[in-house]
Each structure stands twice: as C-alpha cells, then as structure tokens.
Amino acid sequence: MAATRRQKAVIIGAGIVGAASAYFLAKAGFEVRVVEAAAPASAASGAADGAVSVASKRPGPLMEAAIEGVETYRQLHASGLLEGLFRQRSTFMLAQDEDEDEVLAAHAAALAASGVEIRQHGTKALHSVVSNLASGVRSAVEVRGEGHAIGYEIVNRLLVASGATVMRGCHVHDINPADRSRSIDLLHTTAGKIEADVVVLAAGGGSASLLGLEGVLRPRKGQLLVTERAPSLNAGLPGSLMSCRYLMSKDSTEARMTQTGRRFGLVIDPLRTGQFLIGGTREETDDRGTDAGAARLLLREAVALVPRLGELRLLRSFAGVRTATVDGRPLIGRAPAFDNVIVATGFEGDGICLGPLTGRIVAALASGHAVPIDLAPFDPGRFGARRQAA
Numbered sequence: 001m002a003a004t005r006r007q008k009a010v011i012i013g014a015g016i017v018g019a020a021s022a023y024f025l026a027k028a029g030f031e032v033r034v035v036e037a038a039a040p041a042s043a044a045s046g047a048a049d050g051a052v053s054v055a056s057k058r059p060g061p062l063m064e065a066a067i068e069g070v071e072t073y074r075q076l077h078a079s080g081l082l083e084g085l086f087r088q089r090s091t092f093m094l095a096q097d098e099d100e101d102e103v104l105a106a107h108a109a110a111l112a113a114s115g116v117e118i119r120q121h122g123t124k125a126l127h128s129v130v131s132n133l134a135s136g137v138r139s140a141v142e143v144r145g146e147g148h149a150i151g152y153e154i155v156n157r158l159l160v161a162s163g164a165t166v167m168r169g170c171h172v173h174d175i176n177p178a179d180r181s182r183s184i185d186l187l188h189t190t191a192g193k194i195e196a197d198v199v200v201l202a203a204g205g206g207s208a209s210l211l212g213l214e215g216v217l218r219p220r221k222g223q224l225l226v227t228e229r230a231p232s233l234n235a236g237l238p239g240s241l242m243s244c245r246y247l248m249s250k251d252s253t254e255a256r257m258t259q260t261g262r263r264f265g266l267v268i269d270p271l272r273t274g275q276f277l278i279g280g281t282r283e284e285t286d287d288r289g290t291d292a293g294a295a296r297l298l299l300r301e302a303v304a305l306v307p308r309l310g311e312l313r314l315l316r317s318f319a320g321v322r323t324a325t326v327d328g329r330p331l332i333g334r335a336p337a338f339d340n341v342i343v344a345t346g347f348e349g350d351g352i353c354l355g356p357l358t359g360r361i362v363a364a365l366a367s368g369h370a371v372p373i374d375l376a377p378f379d380p381g382r383f384g385a386r387r388q389a390a
C-alpha cells in the first residue's frame with residue numbers, strides 16, 4: 001500500500017473522519033473519492049457539541065490520542081486551514097460536592113501525569129476567574145490549551161481543501177470481494193462499481209454491517225440544547241464548563257443514571273456566536289428524536305451551575321447518534337482480512353477531537369509511513385468478527 005503517484009483511495013463516509021482522511025490522503029498524493037450514503041456531515045459529525053478536548057478522556061490510550069488530537073488541530077490552525085473555525089480555550093471541570101472533589105482530584109493527577117497543562121482553582125479563585133457560577137460550585141480543574149470546533153464546518157473545510165470527488169447519496173453495499181481475495185479492487189455501490197487501490201472505511205454506525213461488527217459497534221444518542229445569544233454572559237465564561245458528572249457518565253456507572261435510565265453529563269459551551277450549547281445525554285438508541293424530559297434535565301443541571309442561564313430563551317434542541325464500541329475504544333488501523341482496507345470508526349463522543357488526527361493516521365498507513373500514536377489499543381482485529389479474521 002505504498003503511496004505511489006495517483007493511487008486511487010476510496011473513502012466510505014463523509015463525516016469528520018472521512019473528510020480528514022480525504023484531506024491527508026490528497027496531501028500524500030492519492031487521487032481521492034469519498035462515497036457518502038447521504039450528505040457530508042449528515043450523521044454524528046453534524047450533530048455534535050465540538051469539544052476538542054483532553055479534559056474528559058479516560059487516562060490511558062484515549063487520553064494519549066486526545067493530546068495528539070488537540071495538537072493536530074493546533075497545527076492545522078497554525079497552517080491557516082482552520083482559520084475562523086477552531087477556537088482555542090480552556091475547559092473548566094467543576095466539582096459540586098465531596099464525591100466530585102475526589103473524582104476531580106484523581107482525574108487532575110492523571111491529566112498532569114500525561115503532561116497536560118492544568119490549573120487547580122479553589123472556591124475563591126474559581127469565582128474570580130469564571131463569572132456567574134452558582135455559589136455551590138466548590139472547585140475546578142482548568143485544562144488549558146484546548147478548543148472548540150463545529151463538526152460540519154470542519155468537514156466542509158477539509159473536503160474543499162482536499163479537492164476530493166464527493167459522491168453524495170451513494171451507498172456502499174458490501175466490502176467483501178466476490179472471489180474472497182485479500183484485496184478490494186472494486187466497491188459495489190448504488191452508483192455502480194468504483195475502482196480502488198486503497199479503501200478507507202469511515203462510515204460511523206454504517207461500518208457495523210460492512211465489517212460484521214453489529215454486536216461490537218453500538219448507537220449511543222445524545223441530545224443537545226442551544227440558547228439565544230447572550231454576549232455579556234458568554235464573555236464571562238473563559239472556556240467550557242464541564243460538570244464532574246460528565247466523567248461519571250462516560251464511565252457508564254449505573255449510579256449516575258437518572259431514574260429513567262438516562263445517562264448524561266453536563267457541558268456548557270460558550271459559542272463564538274454568543275450563544276450557549278448545553279449537552280448532553282447518553283442514550284442506548286439510534287432514534288434521533290428529542291424530548292422535553294431530556295431538555296428539562298439538561299436545563300435544570302445547567303441552571304444549577306450557572307443560574308443566569310435560566311434568563312435565556314432556548315432556541316432549539318437536536319440529537320445525534322454516536323457510534324460506540326463495547327470496550328470504549330475506537331477502531332483505527334488495517335482490517336486484518338484485507339491488504340488494502342483501513343478502518344476508522346467507533347469514536348463515540350470523541351470523534352470531533354480525534355477526526356483530524358485519524359486522517360493523519362490513515363494517510364500514514366496508506367503511504368507506509370510511521371503513525372503518530374501507538375495503534376495497538378485501537379486494533380480493528382481485536383474483536384475477531386467474521387470479516388475481521390485474517
């Protein structure tokens with residue numbers, strides 16, 4: 001799979017992972033075609049919050065990947081590519097009771113041990129740095145040097161910059177070659193057959209049936225709220241606010257569920273428009289509907305952290321479906337059953353942060369170059385599904 005001149009790379013899926021793969025493969029000299037069943041950013045990448053953040057990542061491979069993910073955004077921003085789209089800011093992780101103080105202290109230690117720049121704020125210092133917090137917020141860890149990016153804006157910028165051919169409304173049926181060979185030279189799609197030297201499977205939830213990983217990749221819906229513009233309130237928040245319960249929600253702890261079995265973790269993101277984005281739930285379904293119960297839950301928690309949010313009008317709610325894996329780690333790497341297929345899916349709530357990094361990784365793998373992080377924890381072959389087995 002060495003990157004010879006004008007090799008054909010076909011990417012399945014135009015979410016942020018597919019778009020970033022297109023950008024970096026084109027830079028590496030490939031002729032790139034993106035095959036998208038609906039429209040670019042029409043799935044999770046167009047319905048996300050957009051935290052480009054290490055703060056919430058579990059210590060270990062995901063935290064290490066996120067550190068490199070944030071660095072990739074910084075580099076792309078410095079190059080001018082993400083001008084106007086990537087907003088650098090801190091994340092403030094807030095504790096409201098003793099249990100949360102403990103969770104936060106342990107998490108801060110893990111972040112610091114990984115080399116992440118943090119600042120710990122006691123009650124008094126915190127309330128002078130972040131305005132309008134409820135008096136019950138006791139302490140915070142500020143994770144510095146992070147950022148925010150709107151998924152669909154990044155997808156659009158990367159696709160345009162890649163110069164790739166994007167086939168909208170084109171569905172890939174199957175990635176198994178008829179003769180069971182180890183190489184996929186032709187992809188069968190609703191628009192006919194497409195030739196490929198390299199295939200990148202970046203189809204989010206659609207990857208499950210193509211890989212035979214239906215039991216491994218799972219939908220996890222999230223509902224989010226958007227408020228009206230409130231520039232002065234917005235200016236008083238120097239970064240996003242994340243309740244410690246977000247960490248607990250990510251760890252799937254039964255005790256953190258609401259009575260209805262709905263998990264959630266609160267994030268309040270001050271957008272560059274002056275609005276606030278408030279999220280999000282974690283629900284085991286692929287239904288993209290929103291409901292008043294979720295809005296009530298998120299608003300109650302948000303107003304408990306920043307009471308003045310209660311003065312704002314809610315403009316809209318929306319939902320997206322994350323693609324989660326059963327072990328909480330994405331699949332990034334070569335598909336073991338094939339010589340020319342690279343898999344990049346299962347990013348759950350981290351794909352906006354990890355998307356551009358993953359594009360770098362995909363291009364490095366396709367070109368036979370060294371990858372920027374250890375891929376062993378993300379090996380697509382670790383579940384041994386039928387089309388994964390070599």
Ligand SMILES: Cc1cc2nc3c(=O)[nH]c(=O)nc-3n(C[C@H](O)[C@H](O)[C@H](O)COP(=O)(O)OP(=O)(O)OC[C@H]3O[C@@H](n4cnc5c(N)ncnc54)[C@H](O)[C@@H]3O)c2cc1C
Binds near residue numbers: 202206
């Ligand atoms: C509510 C919510 C909040 C989130 N917040 C954050 C956040 O703050 N920070 C963060 O880092 N991440 C966040 N995420 C996660 C992030 O949005 C996803 O991890 C990321 O968008 C996944 O990108 P993707 O390219 O892998 O998949 P997707 O965006 O799902 O794209 C996959 C594409 O593949 C196409 N496709 C599927 N099957 C086929 C097929 N057979 N043929 C052709 N095309 C196909 C689909 O139509 C789709 O467009 C959030 C997600 C949600 C839902």
